[in-house]
Amino acid sequence: MFPEFKIVRRQRPVTIAVESSRFSRPAANAAIEAACDGPVSLSLTSGGDVLTGKYDGRRVWLETTRARSSGELARPLAPSEGVTARSAEVTTGSGRTSHASRRHGRVGRGVGRFALTLTGTMLTALTYEGGAWVARARVDLTEVGIEPRDESWLAGLTAGHEGSAEDVRSGAFGQLGLRDIRLVTYADGSPFREDDGTLLLTATSAGPGFFPTAHTSVWALDPVTYDLVRRGALYFRRDGLVYGDHATHLVRDGDEWLVTTSTWGGFKAPDKTDPSKPWSPVGVTIARSRADLTRGEHVLDSTPLALPTDGLMSVGVWDPHVLRRDDEWLVGYVSARKYFDFHTVLASGPSLDALNLRAARTDRTATEGTTLVPLGGTVVVGASDGRDNPRRVRARYPIFDLDLNEVAELRSAYVTNLPWPTLIPVGDEWLHVAFDGTPHGGRLPGYGTHGEVVISRSV
Structure with a gap:
């Protein structure tokens, strides 16, 4: 495949x-x-x-x-x-x-x-x-x-x-590192390219600490030299404050930009030693803008995007990826049973405010980075099976159909942490842009300062 x-x-x-x-x-x-x-x-x-x-x-x-x-x-x-x-x-x-x-x-x-x-x-x-x-x-x-x-x-x-x-x-x-890298696309899932062929990516710019210290950044990728150049940043206004939310997908939809993101900027994990302490779950928001979001810094007004989790016992959702096929919207995302036990989900509907649960891979416990990829007249779903999954589905990139039946496995280096299957067609070849879990900044910040960008090309 x-x-x-x-x-x-x-x-x-x-x-x-x-x-x-x-x-x-x-x-x-x-x-x-x-x-x-x-x-x-x-x-x-x-x-x-x-x-x-x-x-x-x-x-x-x-x-x-x-x-x-x-x-x-x-x-x-x-x-x-x-x-x-x-x-x-x-x-x-x-x-x-x-x-x-x-x-x-x-x-x-x-x-x-x-x-x-x-x-x-x-x-x-x-x-x-x-x-x-x-x-x-x-x-x-x-x-x-x-x-x-x-x-x-x-x-x-x-x-x-x-x-x-x-x-x-x-x-x-x-940033101390980049992770959660996504291709900037048109609504049909094809790459958004500038006139000279430059590709654009969104990434989570890692801060000196856990997820609320990060933010969304926009990058230009040269598909020949693989050089990355920072172009700007996106921030999100919600609940009366401005957050550095991230794990973002930027989509060109007609004459405006559609932005879906995960509310990691306000996340507060449950306290296992004191369940009575307040905590803040992760959700997904959506924003639209006619400004040029590919350059400079922007604050976007975001509102919750209702992603269905019927029967999934979900405590949070993240990693949105959207695509429109004919008159149907597809949204891939992650649902968590608890923090951190999570798996791939796919929803569909006639509009983004009328989505229904289509499929869920509840056999996974550490799978994220759900990515919709147009391929040969259809759409496939890529994901990343982390090392905390059951033994048979660890450290690999599964490829699913739209019912989330596994149909293939991406043959690309699975580096540390949870690298995503960000796949980019370049002529007759493909690029795979991933990231690893290498930290930066010493021991004080703890988890969240990763990672290094790892670019692979088809052979």
Whole structure:
């Protein structure tokens, strides 16, 4: 059905600050970095809220100052994962806190650059040493009473620096890695190409931590050299805040763009030790726009896309991929029985607001990346069987028909984590764009800083 594939390129475009002449930020996705040969301080400020990363030549720590009304009482600090609150000082009209990691805050020699990033609600300080960025301190700003995803707060955001800062760069946060890569398509599933043949992709730009620190980015892929160039980013307005939602499919539908995405930007996993604690499931949203979403940064108004899960005992859905065939819409996605036990699902209907469950592969427990691929006058469904599946369906790319009967297996390298079957026709050949689970950023961020882009070509 598909030819065999061979890896032709691996790359990882790590970028901390995507430099911009104007620092104004549409979303809680910001960074400032600088070369340094001594103590340095970098800051992000909005109104009376001041977020500071400090490096004294030996240690790295964070300080936050939160503007408060005179009658507001200070609330106790809740240390972030891996980071302890070193001190808490409360002054008239403000709440000041300091945060350092006992295990990761002390650095050796050879620091070339220092950075402060805001990704979702996470503030992180990083050093560049030994050819890689390493997270040294971080704090969830909601734990100190700051909500950085609010647009009024973002409107006043500025960046500053003190000390030995040189070659200062500021702007959007880029990425520590790329994953969840999808081809930008027309509604019929064919590739959206620019006049020179350049292909476009959406990807999850990994932040320094779990999924809420990431966002959706747009990339140009040269189908000959396999070079990737960042083109912009998409953010999503919902529930009164702007989120870095991701695992996104961007579709050209007539004279507008249709965008479906997964609400990972607001995800909060259930607490297994305390089931009474609030948590936020993952769903799928949809947005439409006539703006050029292939370039620049955009905030899109998104609304829930109702994906059927009849009889599936579903606690969440993600990884949407949409295609219109004749007068029918097809939507591939993932449904989870719990976090994290998930499988492939396919729905269809005359419109995206009138979908019915068509098929589900409930024999899987770790299968995602559902992808609809036009092939020979029909449509097949690709997916990724992770290593946590039953033994017979581990570490492979199954190909299903539209009833989710397995009809083939993609013969391409199955790298670490859960690489997706993103298949792109190029003349008489095919490209397979995947990603692996290699982390970046040191041990402090934990899971979520992957991965490296792995491109294969048919042989």
